[in-house]
Amino acid sequence: xxxxxxxxxxxxxxxxxxxxxxxxxxxxxxxxxxxxxxxxxxxxxxxxxxxxxxxxxxxxxxxxxxxxxxxxxxxxxxxxxxxxxxxxxxxxxxxxxxxxxxxxxxxxxxxxxxxxxxxxxxxxxxxxxxxxxxxxxxxxxxxxxxxxxxxxxxxxxxxxxxxxxxxxxxxxxxxxxxxxxxxxxxxxxxxxxxxxxxxxxxxxxxxxxxxxxxxxxxxxxxxxxxxxxxxxxxxxxxxxxxxxxxxxxxxxxxxxxxxxxxxxxxxxxxxxxxxxxxxxxxxxxxxxxxxxxxxxxxxxxxxxxxxxxxxxxxxxxxxxxxxxxxxxxxxxxxxxxxxxxxxxxxxxxxxxxxxxxxxxxxxxxxxxxxxxxxxxxxxxxxxxxxxxxxxxxxxxxxxxxxxxxxxxxxxxxxxxxx
Numbered sequence: 203x204x205x206x207x208x209x210x211x212x213x214x215x216x217x218x219x220x221x222x223x224x225x226x227x228x229x230x231x232x233x234x235x236x237x238x239x240x241x242x243x244x245x246x247x248x249x250x251x252x253x254x255x256x257x258x259x260x261x262x263x264x265x266x267x268x269x270x271x272x273x274x275x276x277x278x279x280x281x282x283x284x285x286x287x288x289x290x291x292x293x294x295x296x297x298x299x300x301x302x303x304x305x306x307x308x309x310x311x312x313x314x315x316x317x318x319x320x321x322x323x324x325x326x327x328x329x330x331x332x333x334x335x336x337x338x339x340x341x342x343x344x345x346x347x348x349x350x351x352x353x354x355x356x357x358x359x360x361x362x363x364x365x366x367x368x369x370x371x372x373x374x375x376x377x378x379x380x381x382x383x384x385x386x387x388x389x390x391x392x393x394x395x396x397x398x399x400x401x402x403x404x405x406x407x408x409x410x411x412x413x414x415x416x417x418x419x420x421x422x423x424x425x426x427x428x429x430x431x432x433x434x435x436x437x438x439x440x441x442x443x444x445x446x447x448x449x450x451x452x453x454x455x456x457x458x459x460x461x462x463x464x465x466x467x468x469x470x471x472x473x474x475x476x477x478x479x480x481x482x483x484x485x486x487x488x489x490x491x492x493x494x495x496x497x498x499x500x501x502x503x504x505x506x507x508x509x510x511x512x513x514x515x516x517x518x519x520x521x522x523x524x525x526x527x528x529x530x531x532x533x534x535x536x537x538x539x540x541x542x543x544x545x546x547x548x549x550x551x552x553x554x555x556x557x558x559x560x561x562x563x564x565x566x567x568x569x570x571x572x573x574x575x576x577x578x579x580x581x582x583x584x585x586x587x588x589x590x591x592x593x594x595x596x597x598x599x600x601x602x603x604x605x606x607x608x609x610x611x612x613x614x615x616x617x618x619x620x
Contacts, residue, residue: 205305205606206312210434214308216578217278217315219601220441221292223585224277227513228270229253230589233381238266249300252589252613260297261395264342265388267293272334272387274513275495276445276585280435281545281568283322283337284478287315287439290338290390291345297391298349305606306349312436313354314345314394317361319435324416324426325368329481332373335386339364340412342394343401350398363397365411370419373482379490440567441578444511446494449479450501452547456562457505464506466554471531473502475547476539487528491516499531500524502549512584575602 206214228234230253238255245262258266268290271277279286291314299307318341325337340361347357369389375382400407408414416422429435444451453473479498488494494504494516504515507523518524539546546563564571579598586594593613600611 204309206308207434210312210436211308213436213439214312214315215602216441216573216575217288217436217439218292218295218308218311219582219598220278220578221271221288222296222597222601223582224274225251225267225271225293225296226253226589227276227585227587228273229266230587231270231273233384234266234270234273237269241266249297251296252591260300261392264290264293264297264391264395267296268387268391269384272384274445274516274585275447275492276442276513276581278439278441279448280319280322280439281448282435282438283319284326285322285333285338286387287318287322287338287341287435289334289387290342290394291315291318293387293391294342294345294394295349298346298395301609302349303607304600304604304610307610308606310345310348312434313348313357314341314343315436315439316434317341317344317358319439320429321361321365321412323429324412324422326420326422328420330373332371332376332383332386334383335369335371335388335390337368338387338390339368339393339397342391343397344394346395346398347401350402352398352401356401357398359407359409360398360401362407362409362411363400363405364393365415366407367393367397368412368415368419369393376492376496377485379485379488379493381490381492383492438569440569441573441581443566443573443577443581444501445513445515446501446511447483447496449475449483449545450496450498450511451565451567452479452545452562453498453549454501454505454511455565456547456549456560457502458509459560459562460549460551460558461506461509463558464551464553465556468506468527468530468551468553470550470552471502471527472550473498473531473533473547474536474550475533476545477535477537478540479545479547480533480535484533487525488519491519494519497528498533499528502531503528 241262242256247259250257321337343360343364347360485497548561
């Protein structure tokens with residue numbers, strides 16, 4: 203596989219490390235452990251990552267990693283695609299790239315990411331749909347095809363196999379506080395693997411599959427927004443500083459900025475933000491982690507009460523102060539932001555001592571404020587949570603600085619590993 207330009211390779215390394223941290227954090231959760239054991243009955247195999255309950259074959263590992271990667275809602279994304287292009291791509295790369303040079307993994311990751319990102323720009327979902335698990339399969343297909351030894355043209359053809367079957371995903375489980383959504387990216391990873399296999403087998407798919415799917419599923423007749431030839435969308439990908447859907451990050455950042463300024467009991471909280479955030483994150487009084495991850499009011503309350511919005515916040519849904527503060531949050535649309543197609547938030551908090559206001563137009567990870575390497579490393583070390591048995595720094599060094607010819611030094615169990 204060909205070498206990547208230095209800036210693109212550096213960003214791919216950061217995304218790979220961050221995704222690994224999110225996966226390791228997810229694998230340790232009870233629900234993911236149960237999913238792991240269930241997948242082992244139909245996808246048995248020798249592959250194992252730290253924290254897994256049972257080894258799996260490549261397809262099972264890709265599915266499990268995809269579900270685990272989004273379990274804390276802390277994985278990467280691309281605002282322009284309105285989703286996370288790496289959510290099915292990275293798990294496929296990890297599952298198929300065992301024993302392969304890091305260089306091959308990074309090339310496959312970038313190839314899959316770029317295709318998924320462009321598919322996400324084209325695939326603008328309807329209200330009531332959820333983006334995860336849909337266009338991601340096209341990127342997974344490309345990554346799988348490249349790691350299977352197919353050339354660029356064959357990998358592009360594999361994406362068309364996936365485009366013929368773009369899944370239809372509902373937001374409904376999140377609104378009901380249910381975690382079926384975590385299977386969406388797992389489905390996309392499996393579909394990507396299947397599409398790549400179909401291409402390897404010589405099966406054919408039409409080149410206009412995605413445009414036909416856009417018309418039939420979404421009613422989109424006009425061409426998708428153009429992406430400049432040669433533009434690397436991965437360079438604009440964000441890495442999240444918080445655990446929670448990206449739409450709540452602006453509100454959380456505003457709350458954290460105001461927190462040290464507040465004096466006296468809070469009487470009123472008003473959050474003004476863009477329309478898309480209000481549509482996707484209107485969950486009130488969340489009773490489950492996934493509902494809280496898509497809740498603007500919870501993000502504000504957690505930032506104010508806990509001073510953080512990490513995975514631990516979702517283990518404290520019954521915290522009385524969180525419940526009290528969340529109930530005070532009023533939300534309203536900032537129509538200027540919506541019309542301009544921009545993200546941001548203004549938070550207004552009234553206490554007995556006075557009124558406080560803070561506006562956020564960028565958060566860490568946005569193109570104008572990229573998340574520093576040290577911050578990405580610190581997040582990885584926090585999220586892996588000891589799963590790597592003291593080898594976390596060595597793995598991070600290998601991902602961020604290791605030679606392209608080296609393999610990832612992931613600890614194995616009973617002779618199994620990747």
